[in-house]
Amino acid sequence: MHERRLQPTPASIVRSGLCIGCGSCVAQSRSAEPAPLATGSEAPLMRLDGYGELKPQGPAEWLRMGPTAFSRTCPFSPSARNETELATDLFPGAVHDDPLVGRFDGAYVGHADEADFRAQGSSGGMVSWTAAELLRAGLVDAVAHVLPSGGDRFFRYGLSRTPEEIGTGAKSRYYPVEMSEVLETIRAVPGRYAVVGVPCFIKAVQLLRREDPLMRERIAFTLGLFCGHMKSARLVESFAYQMGVNVADIRSVEYRLKNERRPANWYTAQFVLRDGRSVQRDWFHLAEGDWGSGFFQNEACNFCDDVVSETADISFGDAWVEPYASDGRGTNVVIVRSPVLHELVANAMAAARLKLTPVDAAFLAQTQAAGFRQRREGLAYRLSWRRRAWRRGVLQPVKRVPPGRALPWRRKLIYRMRAAITRWSRQLFAATRRAGGRSLYVHWARGALSLYHALAYSRGRIGSWVARLAPDDRGG
């Protein structure tokens, strides 16, 4: 197959491991385009696949083509504009332009200091505060964000129209979600909207806004989350298995239970069961409990180079540096790019409704040091594995980072190990799920995690051997 014949389509993006499952292609086909398919055929939709990830499904004809603007609007399409190009157009007057965190007007560390936004939020409650403030100020009519849901999924995108509804969607959900339904509603129902999302989802929204004047007008604000990577639905299933819980008995899932007496970065998972009981376990007692090891990561995240939602009007993360990381109440870092939102934030700071301190780009990057290593030197290395990808019938991602292999051997091993954990956790869990022997998966996962820890943090006997050979190369 020749490189030029390989076009970005829903089928080729999925086959290439580049589909994050945002649902933009499905939304475009279902609402914007009158009759994309042969009469009588099933309309495209987003569905959980065998790995617990959301992927577009539809007639073969649609999967081979997608909506008209697919190659320009899929966030992982090699033909789509990159984050730097989008941000340059979106924020032409930005005061700062940094190679890691992109363009911005102001950056802060702190938290919401009114009502219970901080207590209810995963971090400092700034996302929910901003969403609620946009509604209160009449700047938007509704906010698209992620809410707990019934049915076959624990969480879904939905629209909140009051600050109280915003509160029900607080907290980070490391669970597959997609935007096709909310994008359809935004297109169908006049009004001004804000959308909350991880970097690739916000990129998808911005790419759609470029193509579609109606979406450009209606989506008035974008609120981005920093992102390490997306997890599949199997994370909940594996946690449940290890906690002795049947997934069918779970009523609600909490990934990060807040505890003021413990460091913010000691995550505790909690399931509330249908019989009213609740079951908790710290992440570090679970086989996949080290976030950075890559268990159940969506493969597309291997080819992402945006840690901080560079194309969002405002974006939010956790302040993963001391003294903030040890403060169990939770602390945000906030990057403001829209002048309107900067004024909103500045007014609330002046009124002591927000407790925020200005910081610079170096501080922001420091809070996400591991994420940037994975998405800069790690990405360069991973891209080098895919040279001549088209020969295998898969697309070569086009990123802002060029392929490169100039790394110490230990870093290379860490990246190889992480990618292997991602691939094998998906496949082994799927196989043992079908065959009914999940303990085999858990044994494998614990062994893989020990090896990863030996490489990345020099833990255990193998770790001290690795540390003697390469003492200065700390992982993460």
Ligand SMILES: Cc1cc2nc3c(=O)[nH]c(=O)nc-3n(C[C@H](O)[C@H](O)[C@H](O)COP(=O)(O)OP(=O)(O)OC[C@H]3O[C@@H](n4cnc5c(N)ncnc54)[C@H](O)[C@@H]3O)c2cc1C
């Ligand atoms: C998959 C994922 C990975 C992340 N990785 C990092 C990271 O590496 N580093 C870092 O500093 N921060 C990361 N974050 C962001 C962090 O977890 C917090 O969401 C952020 O600091 C905001 O906290 P808050 O208290 O202000 O938000 P809250 O007030 O708790 O509000 C959170 C808002 O985000 C929405 N939301 C929750 N989950 C999702 C989702 N999956 N997709 C879209 N919207 C969602 C909720 O509906 C709610 O409106 C990640 C978040 C997610 C969902």
